[in-house]
Amino acid sequence: MATASSLRAAVPATAPCxxxxxxSAASSVRVAPAARGGRGRLVAKADAPSSATAxxxxxxxxxxxxxxxxxxxxxxxxxxxxxxxxxxxGHYGGSYKVTKGLADMFGxxxxxxxxxxxxxxxxxxxxxxxxGLRPVVEGMxxxxxxxxxxxxxxNCGMLHYTSGGQFKIPxxxxxxxxxxxxxxxxxxxxxxxxFQSIPGLQMVACxxxxxxxxxxxxxxxxxxPVVLFEHVLLYNLKEKIPDEEYVLCLExxxxxxxxxxxxxxxxxxxxxxxMQAAKTLVNKGYDPxxxxxxxxxxxxxxxxxxxxKKTHRVLIVEECMRTGGIGASLxxxxxxxxxxxxxxxxxxxxSQDVPTPYASTLEDATVVQPAQIVAAVEQICQ
Amino acid sequence: xxxxxxTAAKFLAPVAARSGGERAPPLPAGAxxxxxxxxxxxxxxxxxxxxxxLAVSSDxxxxxxxxxxxxxxxxxxxxxxxxxxxxxxxRVFEDMCAQMYYRGKMFGFVHLYNGQEAVSTGFIxxxxxxxxxxxxxxxxxxxxxxxxxxxxxxxxxxxKATGCCRGQGGSMHMFSAPHNLLGGFAFIGEGIPVATGxxxxxxxxxxxxxxxxxxxxxxxxxxxxxxxxxxxxxxECLNMAQLxxxxxxxxxxxxxxxxxxxxxxxxxxPEIYKKGPAFGMPGVHVDGMDVLKVREVxxxxxxxxxxxxxxxxxxxxxxxxxxxxxxxxxxxRKPGKNYFxxxxxxx
Numbered sequence: 001m002a003t004a005s006s007l008r009a010a011v012p013a014t015a016p017c018x019x020x021x022x023x024s025a026a027s028s029v030r031v032a033p034a035a036r037g038g039r040g041r042l043v044a045k046a047d048a049p050s051s052a053t054a055x056x057x058x059x060x061x062x063x064x065x066x067x068x069x070x071x072x073x074x075x076x077x078x079x080x081x082x083x084x085x086x087x088x089x090g091h092y093g094g095s096y097k098v099t100k101g102l103a104d105m106f107g108x109x110x111x112x113x114x115x116x117x118x119x120x121x122x123x124x125x126x127x128x129x130x131x132g133l134r135p136v137v138e139g140m141x142x143x144x145x146x147x148x149x150x151x152x153x154x155n156c157g158m159l160h161y162t163s164g165g166q167f168k169i170p171x172x173x174x175x176x177x178x179x180x181x182x183x184x185x186x187x188x189x190x191x192x193x194x195f196q197s198i199p200g201l202q203m204v205a206c207x208x209x210x211x212x213x214x215x216x217x218x219x220x221x222x223x224x225p226v227v228l229f230e231h232v233l234l235y236n237l238k239e240k241i242p243d244e245e246y247v248l249c250l251e252x253x254x255x256x257x258x259x260x261x262x263x264x265x266x267x268x269x270x271x272x273x274x275m276q277a278a279k280t281l282v283n284k285g286y287d288p289x290x291x292x293x294x295x296x297x298x299x300x301x302x303x304x305x306x307x308x309k310k311t312h313r314v315l316i317v318e319e320c321m322r323t324g325g326i327g328a329s330l331x332x333x334x335x336x337x338x339x340x341x342x343x344x345x346x347x348x349x350x351s352q353d354v355p356t357p358y359a360s361t362l363e364d365a366t367v368v369q370p371a372q373i374v375a376a377v378e379q380i381c382q
Numbered sequence: 383x384x385x386x387x388x389t390a391a392k393f394l395a396p397v398a399a400r401s402g403g404e405r406a407p408p409l410p411a412g413a414x415x416x417x418x419x420x421x422x423x424x425x426x427x428x429x430x431x432x433x434x435x436l437a438v439s440s441d442x443x444x445x446x447x448x449x450x451x452x453x454x455x456x457x458x459x460x461x462x463x464x465x466x467x468x469x470x471x472x473r474v475f476e477d478m479c480a481q482m483y484y485r486g487k488m489f490g491f492v493h494l495y496n497g498q499e500a501v502s503t504g505f506i507x508x509x510x511x512x513x514x515x516x517x518x519x520x521x522x523x524x525x526x527x528x529x530x531x532x533x534x535x536x537x538x539x540x541x542k543a544t545g546c547c548r549g550q551g552g553s554m555h556m557f558s559a560p561h562n563l564l565g566g567f568a569f570i571g572e573g574i575p576v577a578t579g580x581x582x583x584x585x586x587x588x589x590x591x592x593x594x595x596x597x598x599x600x601x602x603x604x605x606x607x608x609x610x611x612x613x614x615x616x617x618e619c620l621n622m623a624q625l626x627x628x629x630x631x632x633x634x635x636x637x638x639x640x641x642x643x644x645x646x647x648x649x650x651x652p653e654i655y656k657k658g659p660a661f662g663m664p665g666v667h668v669d670g671m672d673v674l675k676v677r678e679v680x681x682x683x684x685x686x687x688x689x690x691x692x693x694x695x696x697x698x699x700x701x702x703x704x705x706x707x708x709x710x711x712x713x714x715r716k717p718g719k720n721y722f723x724x725x726x727x728x729x
Contacts, residue, residue, distance in 0.1 A: 109589055127516075128582050154567070
């Protein structure tokens with residue numbers, strides 16, 4: 001798979017997942033715009049089966065954490081090797097209720113309540129993965145996985161390679177991260193910037209109930225170790241999702257709002273700040289194209305590139321820190337691949353390089369706000 | 383040549399001498415009749431796990447050779463030859479590595495196993511194909527004992543595509559899926575959770591997937607050294623393995639030195655086997671230079687795991703004849719020992 005810093009030659013000519021069909025029971029259903037509602041439209045892909053463009057039923061409404069839960073339940077029913085490890089995932093039902101009821105359904109061994117030992121139970125996930133299981137490891141807060149960095153970097157990311165391809169690590173590592181509401185510095189971390197350099201690791205970030213379910217299923221089915229970043233403030237988002245089974249492509253970005261003037265690349269919670277800014281921008285006469293990149297590693301340079309070739313201006317809006325963040329890598333990748341299409345320098349709005357303060361006014365000041373996004377677009381489009 | 387036996391007392395003497403003070407007496411050898419064990423049982427009435435936890439400081443055999451031979455009629459000539467061949471292979475292989483390294487044909491960090499052969503042979507030759515071995519950077523001989531062809535291991539050390547890991551892993555990352563060798567790890571302690579996960583998978587296969595082997599659960603052996611026993615992952619995994627009664631044996635290859643750091647200088651309580659009962663599992667100490675003693679203890683620990691009774695912590699006191707790695711000038715150790723595991727078996 002193409003990496004974030006891939007050179008020009010490595011930009012895929014076709015969309016990610018083109019020609020791929022998802023496995024076993026699920027057919028890759030591309031949901032019609034009507035079912036999703038609002039401005040969000042999926043770009044039709046050449047390989048989408050035409051019979052799947054309209055969903056037959058109305059769909060059902062649920063919250064994002066319920067979508068994750070639904071995905072887990074479906075996958076655990078389909079494949080008995082799928083299991084969950086984490087603190088309080090079992091009897092307690094999960095700190096954010098993503099695994100509520102699963103222990104009753106699947107038992108204490110498949111939904112394993114671990115002691116507080118992130119490094120070791122993540123390593124257990126690696127060992128179990130090498131021996132045929134498909135563990136989903138939950139970090140109660142993504143920040144806690146800093147303690148598992150040894151296992152995530154050395155073993156999760158590397159063993160497929162150092163074993164000469166003999167072992168797969170089909171692990172999913174997931175959990176809530178990001179800046180919440182006054183949770184304090186240590187519970188407000190964005191680990192995507194720390195993990196992105198780990199070779200062998202794949203990373204995705206969900207932002208809606210629809211993509212949360214689809215990405216969770218895809219991550220579980222993937223033979224690669226995938227880190228699924230959820231956000232503490234997005235768990236209660238409500239959306240209607242299809243009744244039919246669907247699996248999303250891990251490497252694909254999501255077109256949130258097509259436009260002509262500027263490409264805004266974002267992910268996770270910042271998608272909502274961007275959309276809020278977009279309302280203001282539209283009133284001012286701008287037409288921003290908003291893409292939720294979703295795939296943090298590798299980047300979907302196909303979708304991103306098509307957009308840049310159209311708008312010639314790029315703004316990146318992210319929640320991780322400026323230094324060494326996802327935006328920094330994305331900027332490099334765009335410069336490497338699409339330099340000739342740019343009419344303006346790439347702008348990147350990131351969180352401040354500070355520990356997240358407790359006080360709410362200070363906390364708000366460290367994170368990108370819609371007003372800053374509006375100002376940035378106005379500057380870029382001069 | 384008789385391999386003299388080690389007891390816990392040997393660990394204590396140097397510490398007491400240095401500090402000049404008295405230490406509490408060691409836990410008594412043997413279990414059921416000791417006052418300590420009785421106290422455990424009394425006080426452990428409301429702690430069911432404690433009641434069954436034993437610190438067994440054992441020399442499984444008495445130091446007497448004749449008694450030893452008599453106590454083990456089960457080691458046939460064929461078995462003894464198999465053990466001998468495995469130990470000699472390990473020794474000769476490692477010696478060849480040293481030769482190649484010093485001739486400038488092998489590179490990087492190479493950690494040799496000379497002197498510790500009895501542990502690898504004693505344990506691994508009892509395993510089935512389906513059982514797993516997890517090792518550290520000192521993994522060449524574990525690979526050989528588990529059945530990875532010597533040619534494949536040596537090719538890996540030369541970085542060749544014909545190596546067991548296609549030259550991508552190297553000395554410290556030996557893997558073999560067909561032989562269930564799950565690595566080769568460079569950081570100490572990081573293999574133990576992987577081993578714990580493999581043991582978890584064995585239990586899961588049995589209980590959830592209803593796939594049972596004819597002998598019982600597939601067992602995983604985790605090998606690591608004395609230095610690792612001060613590392614968090616060691617303790618975290620002892621806890622989890624006992625909590626879920628995983629089919630794993632934690633094998634400590636205590637060669638008393640972590641590069642230049644003596645075990646006694648690094649460890650508040652140097653008797654590693656005692657740390658097993660702290661987590662509710664048996665802790666066994668054995669002379670790691672005597673392959674028959676190691677095999678005796680290994681047999682019981684592996685059978686326990688197979689029956690689903692949970693993990694065991696086995697401390698094998700052993701010694702490495704060479705430095706920590708081929709790059710180690712090895713100036714601090716003063717080997718006064720005269721134990722040769724291979725020739726001991728010959729006699």
